Amino acid sequence: MSSWQQYVGVFLLAVVTSVASDNYKELTGNQVWKLNQEDEATVQQLVVDGLVDPLDHSGPSTSLRVTPETAGLVKEVLDQAGITYQVIVQDLARYLRVNDVIQRSQVRKELRAQTCTSSSCTAPLTDNYMTFDQMEYYLAQLNSHPRVSVSSIGKSIEGRDIWIVHINRSGCEGQEPIGMTPRFAYSAMKRRTVWLEGGIHAREWISPAVTLQIIHNITHDCSMGRGLEVYVVPMANPDGYVHTWTNNRLWRKNRRNNPDSSCDGVDLNRNWDFDYGVGASPHPCGETYRGTSAFSEPETQALREAMLQVNSTGTLQMVMAVHSYGQLLLYPYGGPASNPAPYKEKMENLGKLFVNTVNKVHDKTYKIMNANELYPASGTSQDWAKGILKAKYAYTLELRSKKTFVLKPDEILPTGQEVLEGLKMVFLALAREKNTQ
Ligand SMILES: *[C@@H]1O[C@H](CO)[C@@H](O)[C@H](O)[C@H]1NC(C)=O
Ligand SMILES: *[C@@H]1O[C@H](CO)[C@@H](O)[C@H](O)[C@H]1NC(C)=O
Ligand SMILES: *[C@@H]1O[C@H](CO)[C@@H](O)[C@H](O)[C@H]1NC(C)=O
Ligand SMILES: [Zn+2]
Numbered sequence: 001m002s003s004w005q006q007y008v009g010v011f012l013l014a015v016v017t018s019v020a021s022d023n024y025k026e027l028t029g030n031q032v033w034k035l036n037q038e039d040e041a042t043v044q045q046l047v048v049d050g051l052v053d054p055l056d057h058s059g060p061s062t063s064l065r066v067t068p069e070t071a072g073l074v075k076e077v078l079d080q081a082g083i084t085y086q087v088i089v090q091d092l093a094r095y096l097r098v099n100d101v102i103q104r105s106q107v108r109k110e111l112r113a114q115t116c117t118s119s120s121c122t123a124p125l126t127d128n129y130m131t132f133d134q135m136e137y138y139l140a141q142l143n144s145h146p147r148v149s150v151s152s153i154g155k156s157i158e159g160r161d162i163w164i165v166h167i168n169r170s171g172c173e174g175q176e177p178i179g180m181t182p183r184f185a186y187s188a189m190k191r192r193t194v195w196l197e198g199g200i201h202a203r204e205w206i207s208p209a210v211t212l213q214i215i216h217n218i219t220h221d222c223s224m225g226r227g228l229e230v231y232v233v234p235m236a237n238p239d240g241y242v243h244t245w246t247n248n249r250l251w252r253k254n255r256r257n258n259p260d261s262s263c264d265g266v267d268l269n270r271n272w273d274f275d276y277g278v279g280a281s282p283h284p285c286g287e288t289y290r291g292t293s294a295f296s297e298p299e300t301q302a303l304r305e306a307m308l309q310v311n312s313t314g315t316l317q318m319v320m321a322v323h324s325y326g327q328l329l330l331y332p333y334g335g336p337a338s339n340p341a342p343y344k345e346k347m348e349n350l351g352k353l354f355v356n357t358v359n360k361v362h363d364k365t366y367k368i369m370n371a372n373e374l375y376p377a378s379g380t381s382q383d384w385a386k387g388i389l390k391a392k393y394a395y396t397l398e399l400r401s402k403k404t405f406v407l408k409p410d411e412i413l414p415t416g417q418e419v420l421e422g423l424k425m426v427f428l429a430l431a432r433e434k435n436t437q
Pocket of ligand 3 (some may be wrong): 182218220221224417420421424
């Protein structure tokens with residue numbers, strides 16, 4: 001590397017670091033409006049038209065994020081529908097600067113930088129959110145574990161790797177939990193596979209944080225995996241995630257530069273080829289913009305190819321996509337036309353076992369429901385896994401909280417703990433099932 005290249009590299013690093021300190025700036029002038037009445041149809045229309053970002057995630061939304069560009073139009077629509085509202089946050093950038101203090105604190109930043117570096121990052125952080133670089137440091141170290149193989153399934157639009165972690169059940173032979181009857185000895189068990197996806201929506205920081213904890217736990221704990229082959233993509237949308245650290249904490253989509261539009265990004269969880277287009281926005285400015293066609297995005301293409309490969313073993317038993325927020329476990333289908341999905345009852349029963357276990361750990365209330373009962377959403381990885389891969393169990397897990405994406409880092413550890421307890425029960429149940437299909 002020539003010295004001017006080094007110089008440019010250092011300069012760029014400095015710029016990126018200083019930019020990273022204000023990931024609220026693109027939210028300047030954004031407001032939160034609280035509607036005085038519920039009106040699902042009007043709100044859905046506003047969402048599909050790409051005019052608002054609904055902020056209630058456990059039912060019909062009455063809180064909406066409105067940008068300076070759309071405020072006038074949204075007001076017109078609400079006035080026409082006879083819906084009154086109050087502005088409860090005047091400026092989201094200012095609001096987050098005040099309310100996201102823990103994440104922003106200098107002490108946290110320094111601690112984060114020290115505890116996970118390119119030369120040492122032996123465990124995912126549990127008291128801090130990790131930057132994308134730090135996730136890569138961890139995955140690189142993890143790859144030296146004998147049971148683990150980390151590889152790239154493809155690149156994002158901006159050229160970042162999408163990593164997959166395979167945790168091989170083989171290394172756990174002979175380490176079955178004490179008391180496990182020989183019938184359940186790993187070596188005697190039918191091969192079956194679990195697929196986990198995290199980070200497809202950029203702003204849902206708790207998703208990759210918890211997904212990395214799951215990876216770490218299963219890798220180091222033979223009693224967890226129960227003889228299952230586990231594949232995990234902890235960060236499906238690296239470009240979007242980096243953007244939430246540099247420009248916009250509430251960025252959701254990937255970083256597609258949409259031609260003929262001033263708005264960037266495609267919602268990677270509306271871009272899958274099952275019921276594509278229903279319950280998604282056709283407008284590039286929409287938070288749920290589905291893209292120009294199914295699988296138009298390199299990120300969803302990479303996930304599809306990897307999932308097809310795993311599916312070709314004929315052993316795929318469960319697919320779970322980890323999101324936030326709302327404290328919900330959703331099962332297919334998200335589109336009204338396709339319900340009920342095959343094995344609806346089984347998905348519901350296993351889901352109940354999961355949420356009941358989760359809720360006991362830290363006294364939270366997660367609920368199980370059909371995705372369509374929440375709001376119509378299709379073209380999702382969950383629906384594709386059910387409809388095309390025919391996975392017996394397919395879920396979307398919405399983690400903490402019940403009201404915001406901007407979850408304090410103190411909640412990473414307990415959220416991971418409750419989810420792991422739930423998964424422990426689910427894995428045990430899966431291992432005991434006679435048939436995968
Ligand atoms: C898992 O590990 C075993 C034993 O080391 C090896 O034979 C097998 O190929 C591995 N499986 C995969 C899918 O890598
Ligand atoms: C995935 O595997 C299942 C079970 O083997 C099979 O029924 C299904 O057709 C496969 N899907 C695809 C797209 O190959
Ligand atoms: C993995 O999670 C389970 C379930 O919460 C827990 O019992 C176990 O101690 C954890 N293992 C490790 C190595 O952290
Ligand atoms: Zn999501």
